[in-house]
Amino acid sequence: xxxxxxxxxxxxxxxxxxxxxxxxxxxxxxxxxxxxxxxxxxxxxxxxxxxxxxxxxxxxxxxxxxxxxxxxxxxxxxxxxxxxxxxxxxxxxxxxxxxxxxxxxxxxxxxxxxxxxxxxxxxxxxxxxxxxxxxxxxxxxxxxxxxxxxxxxxxxxxxxxxxxxxxxxxxxxxxxxxxxxxxxxxxxxxxxxxxxxxxxxxxxxxxxxxxxxxxxxxxxxxxxxxxxxxxxxxxxxxxxxx
Amino acid sequence: xxxxxxxxxxxxxxxxxxxxxxxxxxxxxxxxxxxxxxxxxxxxxxxxxxxxxxxxxxxxxxxxxxxxxxxxxxxxxxxxxxxxxxxxxxxxxxxxxxxxxxxxxxxxxxxxxxxxxxxxxxxxxxxxxxxxxxxxxxxxxxxxxxxxxxxxxxxxxxxxxxxxxxxxxxxxxxxxxxxxxxxxxxxxxxxxxxxxxxxxxxxxxxxxxxxxxxxxxxxxxxxxxxxxxxxxxxxxxxxxxx
Numbered sequence: 001x002x003x004x005x006x007x008x009x010x011x012x013x014x015x016x017x018x019x020x021x022x023x024x025x026x027x028x029x030x031x032x033x034x035x036x037x038x039x040x041x042x043x044x045x046x047x048x049x050x051x052x053x054x055x056x057x058x059x060x061x062x063x064x065x066x067x068x069x070x071x072x073x074x075x076x077x078x079x080x081x082x083x084x085x086x087x088x089x090x091x092x093x094x095x096x097x098x099x100x101x102x103x104x105x106x107x108x109x110x111x112x113x114x115x116x117x118x119x120x121x122x123x124x125x126x127x128x129x130x131x132x133x134x135x136x137x138x139x140x141x142x143x144x145x146x147x148x149x150x151x152x153x154x155x156x157x158x159x160x161x162x163x164x165x166x167x168x169x170x171x172x173x174x175x176x177x178x179x180x181x182x183x184x185x186x187x188x189x190x191x192x193x194x195x196x197x198x199x200x201x202x203x204x205x206x207x208x209x210x211x212x213x214x215x216x217x218x219x220x221x222x223x224x225x226x227x228x229x230x231x232x233x234x235x236x237x238x239x240x241x242x
Numbered sequence: 243x244x245x246x247x248x249x250x251x252x253x254x255x256x257x258x259x260x261x262x263x264x265x266x267x268x269x270x271x272x273x274x275x276x277x278x279x280x281x282x283x284x285x286x287x288x289x290x291x292x293x294x295x296x297x298x299x300x301x302x303x304x305x306x307x308x309x310x311x312x313x314x315x316x317x318x319x320x321x322x323x324x325x326x327x328x329x330x331x332x333x334x335x336x337x338x339x340x341x342x343x344x345x346x347x348x349x350x351x352x353x354x355x356x357x358x359x360x361x362x363x364x365x366x367x368x369x370x371x372x373x374x375x376x377x378x379x380x381x382x383x384x385x386x387x388x389x390x391x392x393x394x395x396x397x398x399x400x401x402x403x404x405x406x407x408x409x410x411x412x413x414x415x416x417x418x419x420x421x422x423x424x425x426x427x428x429x430x431x432x433x434x435x436x437x438x439x440x441x442x443x444x445x446x447x448x449x450x451x452x453x454x455x456x457x458x459x460x461x462x463x464x465x466x467x468x469x470x471x472x473x474x475x476x477x478x479x480x481x482x483x484x
Contacts, residue, residue, distance in 0.1 A: 007249050007391050149249050151416035174393035174439045182420055185427045197416045 002137040003164055005157045005175035008144045009104040016134040017112035018126060018160060020119065021143035022152045023198045024079050025101025027119040027214040028064070029224045031081040033241040036090035040224060041236040042102040046072050048235045049097045062089070065097035069205050072097065081121075081213045095236070104143040105226075109237050112139070115226035117239060120156050120189050124218040127163035129225070129242060138164065140179070151182070151196035152214075158183025159217070189215040244379040245406055247399045247417035249391045251346040251383050258376040259354035260368055260402060262361065263385035264394045265440045266321050267343025269361040269456040270306070271466045273323040275483040278332035282466060283478040284344040288314050290477045291339045304331070307339035311447050314339065323363075323455045337478070346385040347468075351479050354381070357468035359481060362398050362431050366460040369405035371467070371484060380406060382421070393424070393438035394456075400425025401459070431457040 020026060029040055043049045046065060049072075053059045064077035064084070071078040079098050096102055101117075108115050114133040118126035118140070130138045140160050142153035158179035164170060165180075172180075186192040193199045193215045202211055225242030232238040262268060271282055285291045288307060291314075295301045306319035306326070313320040321340050338344055343359075350357050356375040360368035360382070372380045382402050384395035400421035406412060407422075414422075428434040435441045435457045444453055467484030474480040 010389050147252055148415070149417050149420065151419050154416075154420055173390070174396075175391050177393050177437065178391065178396055178420065178424055181424050181427050185423050195419065 001134060001168065001170050003161060003170035003176050004137060004139045004173045005161060005179045006139060006141045007149045007154055007175050007178065008147065009107045009141050013108055013112035013139045015112070015137040016114045016130050016139065017108040018116045018118045018130050018138065018140045019101065019105050019108055019143060020140060020153045020156050021098070021101030021104060022119050022156045022214050023150070023193065023196070023202060024081055024210055024214060025096065025098040025143065026117040027121055028079050028081040028084050029096065029117050029239065030119055030122045030220050030222055031084035032089055032094045033222045033224055034220050035084060036088055037092050037094050039093045040239040041093060041095045041233065042105050042239065043095060043097045043236050044103055044106045046097045049095045050074055052095055052233060060093055061095045062092050063095045067099055069202055069207065080207065080210050082209045085213065100143040100145055104141055105237055108141055109226055116242070117224035118156070118160060120159060120214060121216050122218065122220045122223055123156065123159045124163055125221040126223045127160050127167065129223045131164060131167050145198045150198050152193045152199060154179050154182050155186050155192040189217055243376060243410065243412050245403060245412035245418050246379060246381045246415045247403060247421045248381060248383045249396055249417050249420065250386045250389065251349045255350055255354035255381045257354070257379040258356045258372050258381065259350040260358045260360045260372050260380065260382045261343065261347050261350055261385060262382060262395045262398050263340070263343030263346060264361050264398045264456050265392070265435065265438070265444060266323055266452055266456060267338065267340040267385065268359040269363055270321050270323045270326050271338065271359050271481065272361055272364045272462050272464055273326035274331055274336045275464045275466055276462050277326060278330055279334050279336050281335045282481040283335060283337045283475065284347050284481065285337060285339045285478050286345055286348045288339045291337045292316055294337055294475060302335055303337045304334050305337050309341055311444055311449065322449065322452050324451045327455065342385040342387055346383055347479055350383055351468055358484070359466035360398070360402060362401060362456060363458050364460065364462045364465055365398065365401045366405055367463040368465045369402050369409065371465045373406060373409050387440050392440055394435045394441060396421050396424050397428050397434040431459055
C-alpha cells in the first residue's frame, strides 16, 4: 500500500483521497455534520452555491463559506467551526464554498474512488476510514492557501500519516516524509496552527477561537464522505457523515 | 525582507529567485562552471537544445541533460555532476535541458529580477549572493520531480534559509518554516538525499556517486547567475559564474 502526501492538490488520484484544509473548511465540515446536518454540498464557486437558493424561494439549503477568511455576501454562515458547533443543523443541508478546500475536493473527486474530508478534529477516524477503504494508495491532499503550501495542513497530514503507519505497512513518498517530519518537530497542534501564516491571518481577523477549535485532536469520529447519487445538484459534491 | 520557500515552482517572483534542483540539475550546473565553462544555456525543451546544434554543423555548444534520470539521445552529456567534474569545459558553452530544473528556471525568469541556481554544493555562496542582491524578497524555489515535492530540494532550501537567517532579519512564510524543520531534523545531507524518492531512483540507476557528490555542502563558491544580454539565443536562459 502506498501513502502519499500532496503538499498542494495536483495530479490524479487512483484510489483513496483525504482532503485536508484544517483552517478551516474541513474542520467546519466535520462540525456541521457533528451538529446534525444531513449532508454538505461543496461547490467550486460561490455562484453555484448562490444559484441553489434563488432569492425569495424557499429551499432546504443553508449557505456557508468564506473568501480570504471573511463571510461571503448572501451566505448564512462564514466558515467558522466555532459558529457551526454552536448551532443545530438537524435536517439541514449546508452548501459550502471556501477559498481553497472546496476546490481541492473537486480536484480530488475528478479521479479519486473514495474521497474523505479530514481535519485534526477527526484525524483518527479519518485515518481508519481511509485505511479500510484503500486497496492500493491513500493520498492525503493538503488544500493550502491560494496555491501556497500551508503549514497547518502539512502538520495535519503528518498526524494522519502517523496514525496510518501505526495501522499497517506503507511505502511513503517524499511528501509523506516531509509531513511526518513537520508533525514530529512542529510542536503541539495549537503551536503548529498558531505559527502558520494562515493561523496568524485568522487571529488578526479576530478568529483565534477558530484556530483553537481546529487544534482539537480527534475530538470527533465523523468523517465527511463523498456520496455519489442522482439527487446531488449539478456542480456540487455531496458529503455525508461516515 | 521576506524569505519565501516555494516547495514547487508557482506564481510570480518580484525580486530575487534562487532555483534549487539538487538531484541533479543545479548541482551539475555549478560543476560545469566550476570546471571552466563560459556559460550555460538552459532550455525549456530538449528540442530547443538540439536545434542549437544542427547535425553536421560546427557550433560552440555542448549539450547536457536528462529525462527521467537518463541521457537524452543526441546529447553529449547526461546530467551528472560527477561526469561534469571530471572534464574540462574551458571556453565551452553547455546547453542544458533537464526534466524539472530548467523548466523551473524559465518560470522564475519570467518575473524574477535576479535569478540564481543553488545546490548544496554552493549553498553558502548562493545565500550570500541572494542576500546581497535582494531589496524586498528572496524566494527559494524547489524544482521538485514531475510536479511532486522533492525532499532533497526542500532540505537544501532549508540549508539556504538557515544561512540567510544567520545573515539578517527576515519574515518567513510557511514554506520556509517547513524547509527549516526538514533541514534541522532530516539528518546530514547524504542521509537526506539518500532517503528522498529521487535519490533512491538515481541509486537504482547506478548513479549513487552523483547523490554522494550532490550532498557535498558548500564545496564551491560559484553561483550560476542569470545574465540577460542580446547574444543569448532565443528560448534559452544564459547563466554565468557569479
